[in-house]
Amino acid sequence: xxxxxxxxxxxxxxVFLAPAVLVYTAIMILPLAxxxxxxxxxxxxxxxxxxxxxxxxxxxxxxxxxxxFWNALRNNVxxxxxxxxxxxxxxxxxAALLSSPRLRFSAFYRTAIFVPTILSFVxxxxxxxxxxxxxxxxxxxxxxxxxLKSLFTPWLGKEQYALTTLSLISxxxxxxxxxxxxxxxxxxxxxxxxxxxxxxxxxxxxxxxKIKLPLILPSIGIISILTFVGNFNAFDLIYTAQGALAGPNxxxxxxxxxxxxxxxxxxxxxxxxxxxxxxxxxxFLIILGGVCVYLFLVQTRLRRYQF
Amino acid sequence: xxxxxxxxxxxxGAHVVLLTYTVIALFPVIIVIMNSFKSRAxxxxxxxxPPTPNTFDLIGYTTVIGQGDFIHYFQNSLVVTVASLxxxxxxxxxxxxxxxxxxxxxxSLMGLYLALGIMIPIRLATVAILQLMVMSGLVNTLxxxxxxxxxxxxxxxxxxxxxxxxxxxDDLKNAGRIDGLSEYxxxxxxxxxxxxxSMATVAVFTMIPIxxxxxxxxxxxxxxxxxxxxLGAQLFLGQFVTNWNAILAxxxxxxxxxxxxxVIFSRQLIRGITSGxxx
Numbered sequence: 001x002x003x004x005x006x007x008x009x010x011x012x013x014x015v016f017l018a019p020a021v022l023v024y025t026a027i028m029i030l031p032l033a034x035x036x037x038x039x040x041x042x043x044x045x046x047x048x049x050x051x052x053x054x055x056x057x058x059x060x061x062x063x064x065x066x067x068x069f070w071n072a073l074r075n076n077v078x079x080x081x082x083x084x085x086x087x088x089x090x091x092x093x094x095a096a097l098l099s100s101p102r103l104r105f106s107a108f109y110r111t112a113i114f115v116p117t118i119l120s121f122v123x124x125x126x127x128x129x130x131x132x133x134x135x136x137x138x139x140x141x142x143x144x145x146x147x148l149k150s151l152f153t154p155w156l157g158k159e160q161y162a163l164t165t166l167s168l169i170s171x172x173x174x175x176x177x178x179x180x181x182x183x184x185x186x187x188x189x190x191x192x193x194x195x196x197x198x199x200x201x202x203x204x205x206x207x208x209x210k211i212k213l214p215l216i217l218p219s220i221g222i223i224s225i226l227t228f229v230g231n232f233n234a235f236d237l238i239y240t241a242q243g244a245l246a247g248p249n250x251x252x253x254x255x256x257x258x259x260x261x262x263x264x265x266x267x268x269x270x271x272x273x274x275x276x277x278x279x280x281x282x283x284f285l286i287i288l289g290g291v292c293v294y295l296f297l298v299q300t301r302l303r304r305y306q307f
Numbered sequence: 308x309x310x311x312x313x314x315x316x317x318x319x320g321a322h323v324v325l326l327t328y329t330v331i332a333l334f335p336v337i338i339v340i341m342n343s344f345k346s347r348a349x350x351x352x353x354x355x356x357p358p359t360p361n362t363f364d365l366i367g368y369t370t371v372i373g374q375g376d377f378i379h380y381f382q383n384s385l386v387v388t389v390a391s392l393x394x395x396x397x398x399x400x401x402x403x404x405x406x407x408x409x410x411x412x413x414x415s416l417m418g419l420y421l422a423l424g425i426m427i428p429i430r431l432a433t434v435a436i437l438q439l440m441v442m443s444g445l446v447n448t449l450x451x452x453x454x455x456x457x458x459x460x461x462x463x464x465x466x467x468x469x470x471x472x473x474x475x476x477d478d479l480k481n482a483g484r485i486d487g488l489s490e491y492x493x494x495x496x497x498x499x500x501x502x503x504x505s506m507a508t509v510a511v512f513t514m515i516p517i518x519x520x521x522x523x524x525x526x527x528x529x530x531x532x533x534x535x536x537x538l539g540a541q542l543f544l545g546q547f548v549t550n551w552n553a554i555l556a557x558x559x560x561x562x563x564x565x566x567x568x569x570v571i572f573s574r575q576l577i578r579g580i581t582s583g584x585x586x
Binding site for chain 2: 010012013015016017019020021023024026027028029030031032033034035038090093094097098100103105108109110111112113114115116118119120121122123124126127128130131136137138141142172175176180204225229233235236239240256259263264273276277280283284287288291
């Protein structure tokens, strides 16, 4: 279709685009740029003064800040690793089982397993805090049923277990998302491909590993990047379960809670918007880095398998 | 069909695994709701038992309803969620229509610009958003939350809706043009009704994070008049750490509306996810 020469200006395009672009730019893009900019300023005598990378030098050079930052980053990486190692394999397993043909009650399983995902962090954090509490005794009682009561400890209160426990709670909450996306990917595999595999005698487990898994790799890539972005800007669960101090002894501190304390201050620490902006900038760079790795490496390599 | 893929032990195995995980997924929710109807002694004495006539007690619910202003928080959450949803759907659909229907210079660049927000969380802009809201006097108003959530929801809405709008038949729109309909009428009368199912999908995706968000209410609107139910529950639970009846009742009250809505809309939601809208 050739475009007509000399068309009048199409105002309706502007009208259609304007509200979304204006709100999005004013509330999201400009503040994001503003936050990045603020990280280069300091508040000296009630005025914002340009100080270059001074805030970052403080964040990495001053032990008061750098210890907390590296601790939060390390915890955040561990948080992400647990998600990748536990959430995605469970999600793939459940999706593979759900997608087997003529499985009865699959709608029920799907609906039930997705329930935790729709609940808020506040509910999830508190409910698990109660269940794992040694005061109430649900968890020790349950472990007693299988004869493992001696293994029970207050996991959320111990430095060495708290972060892993919280990661697993978060996995429990979000396993529905990889399950659904992979389930969708498995359903979209053409019938002919499966039939061809069966004609060649590839069935059961080997069919899953050799035929289906390569075909759902793009979905696994998407899930990984969604998990990455979600984990590196997580906040609510830790805040609800352990408070802004991310106890015990900062062992569950991640970048989100670190940013919150730096920005708002907590107890003796005074809030500092410029340092908050510097931390937000670091989080931005980390997330941007992850997204770029995904787009340039994973996406281009995996696209070959797509239909 | 080959028998190997559908043999009986394999089917039983699948059911065992799925059932086990279903129990793991539902157990915490069930135990909280169950115990919220029990007396304090029964909560601690037999936490795994369902309430019986002997142990049935509504003391937790009366405390929560007497103490917290939950009805008010609930209203705030409802106003914020419904208003943000309205703007996300309206503005998102308009932008998606412009991007999918017209060819103009900068079209794909604009699409890319709007898609940025899918991957970069708006939370990172919090420092400057708070400054902006302080300057415009919107701190502690529901308007601030509605604006932020609208901006947060738009990128994904535009992305999903423009995928669906590309499928609306060109012949229909061109027939409308020949009949002299304006572009606005074509959008509102012809295209919008046709993409209604995908609008519902976007609505569910947009709604859940808004309703459950704790970060922005905590930072932008923590005052008593503007608290949302998520923030209200968080503060309430923090205050009543020792009153287990009240805590369990508050948790149950927070779970139940979401759960009821989910049971009603779960087919829509699951169809939305599995239709491959999110690729």
